[in-house]
Each structure stands twice: as C-alpha cells, then as structure tokens.
Amino acid sequence: MTDRLIKALAFDGQVRVFVLDAKQTVQEAKERHQTWHTATAALGRSLAATALLAANLKGQERVSVEVIGSGPLGRIVTDGDSQGNVRGFVNNPKVALELNSQGKLDVAGAVGLPGSLVVRKHMGSGEPFAGQVPLVSGELAEDFTYYMAVSEQTPSAIGLSVLVNADESVAAAGGFMLQMMPGADDLLVDLLEARIKELGRFSDLLESQKTLEELLDLLVGPGNAQVLEEIPVSFHCPCDKERFAKGIRSIGKEEIQAMIDEDHGAEVVCHFCGDRFTFSEDELSQLVAEIDQQRTEASEE
Ligand SMILES: [Zn+2]
Incomplete structure (x- = not known):
C-alpha cells in the first residue's frame, strides 16, 4: 500500500x-x-x-x-x-x-x-x-x-x-x-x-x-x-552497492588495502535508508585492481 x-x-x-x-x-x-x-x-x-x-x-x-x-x-x-x-x-x-x-x-x-x-x-x-x-x-x-x-x-x-x-x-x-x-x-x-x-x-x-x-x-x-x-x-532510496563501491574506490588504494589487512572486509551503511552493504576481502581486492587498471589506462593516453 x-x-x-x-x-x-x-x-x-x-x-x-x-x-x-x-x-x-x-x-x-x-x-x-x-x-x-x-x-x-x-x-x-x-x-x-x-x-x-x-x-x-x-x-x-x-x-x-x-x-x-x-x-x-x-x-x-x-x-x-x-x-x-x-x-x-x-x-x-x-x-x-x-x-x-x-x-x-x-x-x-x-x-x-x-x-x-x-x-x-x-x-x-x-x-x-x-x-x-x-x-x-x-x-x-x-x-x-x-x-x-x-x-x-x-x-x-x-x-x-x-x-x-x-x-x-x-x-x-x-x-x-x-x-x-x-x-x-x-x-x-x-x-x-x-x-x-x-x-x-x-x-x-x-x-x-x-x-x-x-x-x-x-x-x-x-x-x-x-x-x-x-x-x-x-x-524510496536509490542507493545500491555499485554507488558505495564507487565511494570506496575514491578513498584510494592504500586505505582500501588497510581495510583488507586490518578489517578483512568493509561494511557501509546508507545514512538515508539504513541499508547495509558488505564488501568481502575479494571484493575490496577487486576495487584495488580496478584502480590499478584505471591508472594504467590513464598513463597510456
Ligand atoms: Zn539508501
């Protein structure tokens, strides 16, 4: 309703x-x-x-x-x-x-x-x-x-x-x-x-x-x-995991590596709706890999 x-x-x-x-x-x-x-x-x-x-x-x-x-x-x-x-x-x-x-x-x-x-x-x-x-x-x-x-x-x-x-x-x-x-x-x-x-x-x-x-x-x-x-x-909140992944990518490789080494993952909560999104070590490593890829692409331009 x-x-x-x-x-x-x-x-x-x-x-x-x-x-x-x-x-x-x-x-x-x-x-x-x-x-x-x-x-x-x-x-x-x-x-x-x-x-x-x-x-x-x-x-x-x-x-x-x-x-x-x-x-x-x-x-x-x-x-x-x-x-x-x-x-x-x-x-x-x-x-x-x-x-x-x-x-x-x-x-x-x-x-x-x-x-x-x-x-x-x-x-x-x-x-x-x-x-x-x-x-x-x-x-x-x-x-x-x-x-x-x-x-x-x-x-x-x-x-x-x-x-x-x-x-x-x-x-x-x-x-x-x-x-x-x-x-x-x-x-x-x-x-x-x-x-x-x-x-x-x-x-x-x-x-x-x-x-x-x-x-x-x-x-x-x-x-x-x-x-x-x-x-x-x-x-209605339009948040989703991809939006938060973008946010995590923006904090940089070293910070993400710290999340992997110290916390073995990450959990983010949307202020607006309270939904929780968890990122495993593998998913965080994937984000680091994406940053490396972006850097490689940028340096080739
Ligand atoms: Zn939300």
Missing part, C-alpha cells in the same frame, strides 16, 4: 492546494531508522513537507531539505522528487521527550531553537537554487510556511502532522499546503486564513480519519477544488 498526494486548484485557479497522506512513508522511515516517538514526528513532518515541496517540481527535478536545530535531534536531512519518492534521516533517532503543554509530541523541543532551515532545489544542470531561513518555531509547519513566504515569495499555509501510537507505530501522518497564485484576490487570502484557523489543529483533523478528498473540501470549501493529479508517495 502506498500513500498519495492530491494536487488541486481552487477558486478559479487562484489557489493551489496539495493534500498528502504519508502514514506508510513515515512508518517505513520509523522502521528503517528505529526512531523513538518525538524523532518519528519530527522526521515524519520533514518528510511530509519535502513531499509537498517536491509536488511543485517537474521531471527530474529534486529538492533537498535540512533542518539544523540546536536540540537533541541534531540535523534532519530529507530529499524528494516530483514522482513522490522521499527519503530522509535524523542524526539522533533515539529522542523521546515528554509531551508538550498541549499534550502533543514536542517536536519544537526536539528540534530546538535557534536553528535554520535550508532548502535546495536541483533543477537540472548548474548550481541548485538554495534558500535559507532561521527557524521561527521548530514545530516545522510554521518554519516551512515562513520559508515559502521569505525565500520563494509565495504566501502559503502549511499543515504537517504525525500521530504516534503507544506501541511507537505511526497512527497517522500527513500534511497540506495552500499556495496563493500570483494575482490572487486579497479577500481570498483573508477568507482562507480565517477558514484554516477555524479548522483548528491539523493533527485533530488527521486523527478524525478524514479521506484526502474530505480534507480538500474542508480546506477550500465543498466543491471548490478542481483535482488536477494524484501521485503515489513512498519512502
């Missing part, structure tokens, strides 16, 4: 709306990284935000996000593409704080201010577009909203939420993003702001198990949304 994200327009194209169910994606991140509940919520909200930002991309474009706070989580790093693939990790997955004064998972406490939010958009060849803003709340939805307003000059409303069961499994996860298109009516901005306030906390909506279609109606009013597209969203 995969999650889904619905892209829609509302009010004659003046507002863009994305709604996202990310329960399976966040559950997979939780299992891969063995996160404890506050870390699950923080990583999950970042993954949801990344999927929402990536929904604005086309083709092979990608977005990467770093939340660098001063709390116990350390850094949260995520990335995603226009096809709904997201992945990510947090420096310290074993973070479980007391609930905050509202009885909710204390994401702001785990992220910690001061800090910054860095977003890089890889639009193909050339340097990525990079935007950086200070963290304004640490709850993340507010921080991504602030980023959209300041760095991308797009007035937006973003909601992100992850609910965790007593057994640490993910009960619900998701988010939404409303964006005013250029030239949108000022009155519409006021109307939507009032509506979003009225809706209350997004986590309560998520808890009430509404479908994405029902959420759309709640956000912009029944019948006001025109659905454009629906995309599947899932946790």
Whole structure:
C-alpha cells in the first residue's frame, strides 16, 4: 500500500492546494531508522513537507531539505522528487521527550531553537537554487510556511502532522499546503486564513480519519477544488552497492588495502535508508585492481 498526494486548484485557479497522506512513508522511515516517538514526528513532518515541496517540481527535478536545530535531534536531512519518492534521516533517532503543554509530541523541543532551515532545489544542470531561513518555531509547519513566504515569495499555509501510537507505530501522518497564485484576490487570502484557523489543529483533523478528498473540501470549501493529479508517495532510496563501491574506490588504494589487512572486509551503511552493504576481502581486492587498471589506462593516453 502506498500513500498519495492530491494536487488541486481552487477558486478559479487562484489557489493551489496539495493534500498528502504519508502514514506508510513515515512508518517505513520509523522502521528503517528505529526512531523513538518525538524523532518519528519530527522526521515524519520533514518528510511530509519535502513531499509537498517536491509536488511543485517537474521531471527530474529534486529538492533537498535540512533542518539544523540546536536540540537533541541534531540535523534532519530529507530529499524528494516530483514522482513522490522521499527519503530522509535524523542524526539522533533515539529522542523521546515528554509531551508538550498541549499534550502533543514536542517536536519544537526536539528540534530546538535557534536553528535554520535550508532548502535546495536541483533543477537540472548548474548550481541548485538554495534558500535559507532561521527557524521561527521548530514545530516545522510554521518554519516551512515562513520559508515559502521569505525565500520563494509565495504566501502559503502549511499543515504537517504525525500521530504516534503507544506501541511507537505511526497512527497517522500527513500534511497540506495552500499556495496563493500570483494575482490572487486579497479577500481570498483573508477568507482562507480565517477558514484554516477555524479548522483548528491539523493533527485533530488527521486523527478524525478524514479521506484526502474530505480534507480538500474542508480546506477550500465543498466543491471548490478542481483535482488536477494524484501521485503515489513512498519512502524510496536509490542507493545500491555499485554507488558505495564507487565511494570506496575514491578513498584510494592504500586505505582500501588497510581495510583488507586490518578489517578483512568493509561494511557501509546508507545514512538515508539504513541499508547495509558488505564488501568481502575479494571484493575490496577487486576495487584495488580496478584502480590499478584505471591508472594504467590513464598513463597510456
Ligand atoms: Zn539508501
């Protein structure tokens, strides 16, 4: 079963709306990284935000996000593409704080201010577009909203939420993003702001198990949304052994020989997905042979 994200327009194209169910994606991140509940919520909200930002991309474009706070989580790093693939990790997955004064998972406490939010958009060849803003709340939805307003000059409303069961499994996860298109009516901005306030906390909506279609109606009013597209969203990391072999080759012959002599092999772990790849002595010797071959080819040129 995969999650889904619905892209829609509302009010004659003046507002863009994305709604996202990310329960399976966040559950997979939780299992891969063995996160404890506050870390699950923080990583999950970042993954949801990344999927929402990536929904604005086309083709092979990608977005990467770093939340660098001063709390116990350390850094949260995520990335995603226009096809709904997201992945990510947090420096310290074993973070479980007391609930905050509202009885909710204390994401702001785990992220910690001061800090910054860095977003890089890889639009193909050339340097990525990079935007950086200070963290304004640490709850993340507010921080991504602030980023959209300041760095991308797009007035937006973003909601992100992850609910965790007593057994640490993910009960619900998701988010939404409303964006005013250029030239949108000022009155519409006021109307939507009032509506979003009225809706209350997004986590309560998520808890009430509404479908994405029902959420759309709640956000912009029944019948006001025109659905454009629906995309599947899932946790996906494109890493494989060949990529890591390339990495090992790049550290050089002497280092690899040391791995063979001292460790009799090597094991590498992908930060993003937690997958482990082992290289036997024979495989490492093969990498050394490949380096020698490359050198011979280079000297013959
Ligand atoms: Zn990976």
